[in-house]
Amino acid sequence: MDGFLDFFQFMPVWQKVGWAIFCIAFFWLLEGYYSQFQLPYKKWKHARVNFALLGFVMIINVVFGLATAGVFLWLQESHFGLLHLFQAPIWLKLLLSVMVLDLIAQYGVHYFLHKVRWMWRLHLVHHTDKNVDVTTGTRHHPLDFLLRELFALIAIVVMGMPVGFYFFYRILSILFTYWTHANINLPLKLDKGLTYFIVTPNMHKFHHHYQLPWTDSNYGNILAIWDRIFGTYVYEDPKKIVYGIDIADHTDDEKLMVQLRLPFNKNVKSKHQFPPSA
Numbered sequence: 001m002d003g004f005l006d007f008f009q010f011m012p013v014w015q016k017v018g019w020a021i022f023c024i025a026f027f028w029l030l031e032g033y034y035s036q037f038q039l040p041y042k043k044w045k046h047a048r049v050n051f052a053l054l055g056f057v058m059i060i061n062v063v064f065g066l067a068t069a070g071v072f073l074w075l076q077e078s079h080f081g082l083l084h085l086f087q088a089p090i091w092l093k094l095l096l097s098v099m100v101l102d103l104i105a106q107y108g109v110h111y112f113l114h115k116v117r118w119m120w121r122l123h124l125v126h127h128t129d130k131n132v133d134v135t136t137g138t139r140h141h142p143l144d145f146l147l148r149e150l151f152a153l154i155a156i157v158v159m160g161m162p163v164g165f166y167f168f169y170r171i172l173s174i175l176f177t178y179w180t181h182a183n184i185n186l187p188l189k190l191d192k193g194l195t196y197f198i199v200t201p202n203m204h205k206f207h208h209h210y211q212l213p214w215t216d217s218n219y220g221n222i223l224a225i226w227d228r229i230f231g232t233y234v235y236e237d238p239k240k241i242v243y244g245i246d247i248a249d250h251t252d253d254e255k256l257m258v259q260l261r262l263p264f265n266k267n268v269k270s271k272h273q274f275p276p277s278a
Contacts (some may be wrong), residue, residue, distance in 0.1 A: 036202075105148060119144075199223070
């Protein structure tokens, strides 16, 4: 098990980038043969803005990784965190770490991105995509992604996890990000059955519906249990899904600068349901 985690701890950057490219390419090919929706778009043109945003994400990944290296060293030396409070097999500590990361750095931050006004405006960029496919998984405003990384750091410190645990989670998270956004057609019973355990393409597609209440549902990335526990799970007829977001449908979803400026565009009114103090 130690050797398994060492692999992820010392995994070179080119392999991490290669894994992301492989996942995108794999689901891109599947979309060509087993697509769920016939999307009225030019696939490569649509992908350009999403890949450009992926470039910002990768830069943030590298910079954030260097900036937090000291945090992992401090955790190793101080033995701070919940994992140091009990004895358990490494595999169990790894499982708990992945669950906490999925809860805080995926479900938790995603919930806040929908419920806090200024965070929602950053997250709008992800929802303006009117043709959801595998490349939509890369579509995040840089400030949106930075928030996700900060929440991941909170989970890391709370658990006191070693860097190998975190890198394993990141590799797993990349796979699920592209799997859940891919325009692939799984048998309905299989897709729905899997949602007792993991997030599936259909389950996440309801989250990309253009109107409430579906937009504010299915926040999970890897594990579906958080949506079920916290009452945000939705699964109805996938044929009723319409992509995009109603408050910004007039914006061009395939122009990079339009999307980078979107959170600060006063012509896009935030019609989401927020409490007065949000």
